[in-house]
Amino acid sequence: xxxxxxxxxxxxxxxxxxxxxxxxxxxxxxxxxxxxxxxxxxxxxxxxxxxxxxxxxxxxxxxxxxxxxxxxxxxxxxxxxxxxxxxxxxxxxxxxxxxxxxxxxxxxxxxxxxxxxxxxxxxxxxxxxxxxxxxxxxxxxxxxxxxxxxxxxxxxxxxxxxxxxxxxxxxxxxxxxxxxxxxxxxxxxxxxxxxxxxxxxxxxxxxxxxxxxxxxxxxxxxxxxxxxxxxxxxxxxxxxxxxxxxxxxxxxxxxxxxxxxxxxxxxxxxxxxxxxxxxxxxxxxxxxxxxxxxxxxxxxxxxxxxxxxxxxxxxxxxxxxxxxxxxxxxxxxxxxxxxxxxxxxxxxxxxxxxxxxxxxxxxxxxxxxxxxxxxxxxxxxxxxxxxxxxxxxxxxxxxxxxxxxxxxxxxxxxxxxxxxxxxxxxxxxxxxxxxxxxxxxxxxxxxxxxxxxxxxxxxxxxxxxxxxxxxxxxxxxxxxxxxxxxxxxxxxxxxxxxxxxxxxxxxxxxxxxxxxxxxxxxxxxxxxxxxxxxxxxxxxxxxxxxxxxxxxxxxxxxxxxxxxxxxxxxxxxxxxxxxxxxxxxxxxxxxxxxxxxxxxxxxxxxxxxxxxxxxxxxxxxxxxxxxxxxxxxxxxxxxxxxxxxxxxxxxxxxxxxxxxxxxxxxxxxxxxxxxxxxxxxxxxxxxxxxxxxxxxxxxxxxxxxxxxxxxxxxxxxxxxxxxxxxxxxxxxxxxxxxxxxxxxxxxxxxxxxxxxxxxxxxxxxxxxxxxxxxxxxxxxxxxxxxxxxxxx
DNA sequence: GATAGCCGGGG
DNA sequence: GTGTACGGCTATC
Numbered sequence: 139x140x141x142x143x144x145x146x147x148x149x150x151x152x153x154x155x156x157x158x159x160x161x162x163x164x165x166x167x168x169x170x171x172x173x174x175x176x177x178x179x180x181x182x183x184x185x186x187x188x189x190x191x192x193x194x195x196x197x198x199x200x201x202x203x204x205x206x207x208x209x210x211x212x213x214x215x216x217x218x219x220x221x222x223x224x225x226x227x228x229x230x231x232x233x234x235x236x237x238x239x240x241x242x243x244x245x246x247x248x249x250x251x252x253x254x255x256x257x258x259x260x261x262x263x264x265x266x267x268x269x270x271x272x273x274x275x276x277x278x279x280x281x282x283x284x285x286x287x288x289x290x291x292x293x294x295x296x297x298x299x300x301x302x303x304x305x306x307x308x309x310x311x312x313x314x315x316x317x318x319x320x321x322x323x324x325x326x327x328x329x330x331x332x333x334x335x336x337x338x339x340x341x342x343x344x345x346x347x348x349x350x351x352x353x354x355x356x357x358x359x360x361x362x363x364x365x366x367x368x369x370x371x372x373x374x375x376x377x378x379x380x381x382x383x384x385x386x387x388x389x390x391x392x393x394x395x396x397x398x399x400x401x402x403x404x405x406x407x408x409x410x411x412x413x414x415x416x417x418x419x420x421x422x423x424x425x426x427x428x429x430x431x432x433x434x435x436x437x438x439x440x441x442x443x444x445x446x447x448x449x450x451x452x453x454x455x456x457x458x459x460x461x462x463x464x465x466x467x468x469x470x471x472x473x474x475x476x477x478x479x480x481x482x483x484x485x486x487x488x489x490x491x492x493x494x495x496x497x498x499x500x501x502x503x504x505x506x507x508x509x510x511x512x513x514x515x516x517x518x519x520x521x522x523x524x525x526x527x528x529x530x531x532x533x534x535x536x537x538x539x540x541x542x543x544x545x546x547x548x549x550x551x552x553x554x555x556x557x558x559x560x561x562x563x564x565x566x567x568x569x570x571x572x573x574x575x576x577x578x579x580x581x582x583x584x585x586x587x588x589x590x591x592x593x594x595x596x597x598x599x600x601x602x603x604x605x606x607x608x609x610x611x612x613x614x615x616x617x618x619x620x621x622x623x624x625x626x627x628x629x630x631x632x633x634x635x636x637x638x639x640x641x642x643x644x645x646x647x648x649x650x651x652x653x654x655x656x657x658x659x660x661x662x663x664x665x666x667x668x669x670x671x672x673x674x675x676x677x678x679x680x681x682x683x684x685x686x687x688x689x690x691x692x693x694x695x696x697x698x699x700x701x702x703x704x705x706x707x708x709x710x711x712x713x714x715x716x717x718x719x720x721x722x723x724x725x726x727x728x729x730x731x732x733x734x735x736x737x738x739x740x741x742x743x744x745x746x747x748x749x750x751x752x753x754x755x756x757x758x759x760x761x762x763x764x765x766x767x768x769x770x771x772x773x774x775x776x777x778x779x780x781x782x783x784x785x786x787x788x789x790x791x792x793x794x795x796x797x798x799x800x801x802x803x804x805x806x807x808x809x810x811x812x813x814x815x816x817x818x819x820x821x822x823x824x825x826x827x828x829x830x831x832x833x834x835x836x837x838x839x840x841x842x843x844x845x846x847x848x849x850x851x852x853x854x855x856x857x858x859x860x861x862x863x864x865x866x867x868x869x870x871x872x873x874x875x876x877x878x879x880x881x882x883x884x885x886x887x888x889x890x891x892x893x894x895x896x897x898x899x900x901x902x903x904x905x906x907x908x909x910x911x912x913x914x915x916x917x918x919x920x921x922x923x924x925x926x927x928x929x930x
Numbered sequence: 931g932a933t934a935g936c937c938g939g940g941g
Numbered sequence: 942g943t944g945t946a947c948g949g950c951t952a953t954c
Contacts, residue, residue: 181943235943255943309941316941382940413946429939433948441939460941517947669946 139280140288145172146297147270148372149402149422149509150259152232159232161262163287164402164422165274168298171370173403173422174278176287179262180208182228183235183254184215184536185242191223194247198225201245206234217252217536219591219617224252224536232258253537256527260508264528266290270503270510271297296646297500302331303371304489305362307383308481312464318389322355324467325478326362329485330369331493337478338362341467346478356394359387363398373424373510374400375492377443377484380427380515384418385409412515424510426499428491431514435495440829447487450494455483459856497646501653518660519667525657526672529621538671549668554679557709558686560693562752564909566798567705567715570760571724572744573731574711575688577626579662582684583677584623585737588665589616590674603680604687610680618672622661626738629654685709692731692741700727706752713750721746749795753909761795772906778843782823783898786810790903800910807907807917810899814891824889825864825881830857842867842878850880867893 145165152159161176187194191212198210211226227242229235239254253261268274273295278285308325309316326338335348338358343349352358366374376383388409391398400407402422409418418425432438432446439445444457458466458480466477503510506521507528513521530537541549575581582588586601587610598609610616615623629651636647664670666678689707696702696714700723706713716723724743731741747760747768757771769791786807793803813819828843846865851857864881867874869890874897879888895918904914 183943229943232943239943253943257943261943307941311941314941321941376940378939381938386940410942411945413944415946427939430946433938443939458941463941515946 141278141280143167143172143174143276143278143285144293145174145274145276146272147268147274147509148300149424149511150263150270151421152259152262154231157230159258161259162403162422163268165276166298166300166372171372171402171422172285174276174285174287176262176266178287179265180228180230181232181235181258181261182226183239184224184226184252185245186217186222186224186249186252187247188249189247191225194245195225197245197247198227198242201241203238203241206230206238214534215536216534218538219535219589219614222536250539252539255540256537260512260524263507263509264531267292267532269507271500272504273297299331300372300496300500301370302373302375302489302492302496303366303369304329304485304492305374305376305379305383306481306484306488307386308463308467308477309386310464310467311461314461316386318386319393321464323359323387323390324355325481326358327481327485328362328365329482329489330371331489332369334365334369335482335486336365337482338365339478341470341474343474343478344471345475346482348482349478355390356396359391359394359398360396363400366400371423373426373492373496374420375426375428375488375496377488377491378427378429379425380415380417380430384425385416388418417515419511424514426492426496426510426514428488428495431495431499432491434517442829443484443487445829447491451487451490453487453490455487456480457861462856497649498652498656501649502656505650505653505657518656519664519670521657522660522664523671526618526621530617533617535617540669540671541673546668549673549675552668552675554666554675554682555686556682558689558707559709559755560704560707560712562706562713562755562758563703564752564754566794566800566910567713567750567752568748568798569715569717570705570747570750571714571716572711572747572760573692573714573724573728573741574744576740576742577658578685578688578710578739579681580622580626580658581737581739582681582688583661583665584619584626585739586610586680586684587612587616587619588677588680588684589618590665590672590677592616592619593674593676595676603683606676606680606683608676608680618661618665618677622658625654625658629658688735688739691734695731695734696727699730702727705750706758708756711744716746749798751791751794751906751909753905757905759791759795765796767791767795778826778828779902780824780826780894780898782810782814782819782894783902785823786899787902787906790906794906794910800907800912804907804912804917807899807903811895811918814894814899817886817889817891819886821866821881821884821886824866824894826866827862827864830861830863842875845875846878846880849878849883853883855880855882867897 145167147163148166149164152161158177161179163174165172195210206229208228208230213224213226215222215224235254239251242248243251268290273293275291275293276287277289279288306327307323310321310324324339328336337349338352338361339349340352340354340358342351352361384407388407398407401420405421407420409416433441438449444455447453447455466473499510499514502521503513506513506524508524527537592611594609594611596607600609601612602609632647632651636644662681665674693704693707693712696704703715704712705715728741728743746763748763749761750758752758759772760768789806790803793799830847843863843865847857847863865878866881866884866889868877868879868888870877900914907917
């Protein structure tokens with residue numbers, strides 16, 4: 139019996155029935171979740187014949203393949219853009235591939251085995267053209283209550299709200315680090331997209347309405363699985379759940395001898411290995427660990443949940459001492475209540491983090507064409523690679539192998555020159571116009587057709603990378619440029635549509651746009667990524683060389699044709715002096731430049747700035763027309779600088795940029811130094827805050843904040859990883875780190891003025907003053923330097 | 931300054 | 942599961 143269903147793919151895997159792999163597609167529509175089966179797809183890989191394909195085919199068929207080979211087709215394929223006859227070897231079961239490929243590679247006349255390591259379900263999604271999280275119409279056949287796929291058509295339509303559950307566990311740890319063989323899980327907290335909040339536990343907790351007390355750890359875990367099953371969640375999220383929570387749950391489940399059906403179709407929680415890292419799999423759902431995702435997207439000093447949440451969501455969250463959680467449990471009463479609240483808070487903020495990142499990863503999953511579960515674990519290089527693989531097969535391109543051993547080592551050690559950075563004109567510069575190239579690296583790849591298949595090495599002229607012996611044929615568009623062009627084009631279309639839409643639609647489009655941007659910007663890095671299947675150092679090197687040529691060419695046009703002074707530039711940008719009365723030059727210059735740029739390479743006008751202060755390459759500050767300061771590479775926004783140093787730096791920059799008065803800035807510095815010497819400062823101004831990221835014991839080098847934390851502990855204060863330690867540096871003969879005193883115990887007479895002057899104030903402003911010709915001595919003591927006059 | 935080795939998050 | 946991370950920081954020469 140045939141019928142049609144609609145749904146969105148959440149996850150996919152396969153089961154084995156009668157020796158054959160049957161794909162299971164886990165889908166959701168507005169009515170709920172369901173599974174579609176497909177037994178019509180067989181695993182295969184390729185062998186490249188070194189001589190007559192038919193003869194090699196016969197040799198394989200007559201060799202000892204233990205009946206695993208179903209058939210061998212001779213196919214006309216391409217490898218790096220060149221025609222290549224390949225033998226497609228179809229086998230019965232995915233696990234036959236590793237068993238048989240070694241034997242076939244030893245058959246006479248077999249040059250190479252290709253596409254042997256592409257996991258069955260991922261290959262299935264590519265070959266069937268199925269994209270996760272997009273609307274699909276599926277023609278299915280009902281066989282004894284199971285729906286088998288006959289045909290699939292993609293359609294339009296917005297993804298229904300995914301059901302998301304954020305999960306966190308607390309563990310009994312009387313010895314500090316919990317041992318899964320002995321120490322039970324004491325709480326499981328859950329917060330879901332539908333607003334359900336629960337803390338499951340097995341001892342009495344008072345005053346927390348979300349708490350549900352079960353009889354035992356075992357009952358608690360089973361209740362957890364039941365809640366996930368009942369809520370029919372598509373996505374389970376957590377923080378470091380791949381490495382901690384789920385492996386721990388898995389161990390306890392084994393120990394207790396129970397079954398924990400967290401997955402759809404009653405599938406057990408599985409913990410396997412992805413590289414050296416564990417990975418927890420919940421079949422039929424996506425398990426998304428937000429810890430690696432946050433690490434990929436934001437640069438922070440520490441990724442403990444508390445600081446991540448403060449940084450990204452502005453939520454200040456108390457951390458309990460992880461070492462002593464067991465005591466909260468044992469003590470009961472208010473302490474246990476605190477533990478339960480802490481557990482719930484962890485699940486809540488994890489859900490909030492998921493709301494921030496999941497839409498982007500859903501887009502990436504659809505575009506790249508692999509499951510959300512997999513895409514959530516991919517680096518940008520892997521995202522590009524799976525995108526390329528999806529395009530390769532329908533184009534008849536064979537997928538190259540990943541490098542191993544010596545090949546990888548050779549690639550990894552290869553280096554080449556990167557972007558061009560112009561030495562800045564140091565000091566204060568008036569009236570600056572900033573220009574930058576739009577998506578320079580992707581534009582170069584597309585415009586110069588940079589691809590492994592178009593690369594010509596040595597003795598070539600046309601479309602040659604500047605200063606290198608590499609040219610790129612323009613006869614046929616390369617595989618990578620073609621895909622990248624489509625991506626860039628789609629991004630342009632999405633941006634256009636964004637401009638015309640609002641509200642939820644616009645927000646959705648912004649994630650699509652961001653996903654396309656991430657992918658487009660990763661292509662250059664991909665070609666130079668040593669593990670890439672389509673790696674080609676010469677290509678990455680050429681992209682960088684073209685970029686250097688373009689930015690230098692633009693600088694030359696500015697200087698020679700327009701008589702403009704270029705004061706700075708980095709990779710794809712240039713900073714030019716344009717006085718207010720000659721502003722029309724900016725547009726003229728832009729037009730002149732873009733006339734001369736090939737393909738899609740385009741310079742854009744970024745903005746006018748009243749003034750700039752250039753210190754060194756990558757360290758400068760600008761004052762915009764509307765009075766905003768833009769500071770690069772100079773900022774001591776980090777909290778491990780005393781506020782007085784940060785404030786002084788900021789004020790110095792402000793005076794230099796707004797008033798262009800170095801003497802006034804120098805006077806300010808001397809005043810601050812004087813204030814420090816006379817102790818006319820507040821404790822707040824001199825307190826340095828540093829986060830304790832781990833246990834005191836596990837610090838190898840003794841840093842000041844660790845010493846301060848030790849002193850806190852000695853005086854009976856609770857100290858936990860994730861805590862922000864505030865301290866001042868006191869006088870004395872010991873090394874600086876030993877002189878850290880927790881601010882709680884400090885008074886103004888304790889601090890060491892010379893430390894604050896020499897190690898805080900002066901380093902923060904020294905580089906800035908050096909750029910305008912002032913020395914440290916001049917600032918500190920007022921000793922005049924003869925070199926000064928030439929700067930003013 | 932190069933290079934080898936370690937470590938992250940979680941309780 | 943058709944498989945086996947990675948990038949940044951510190952220590953040490």
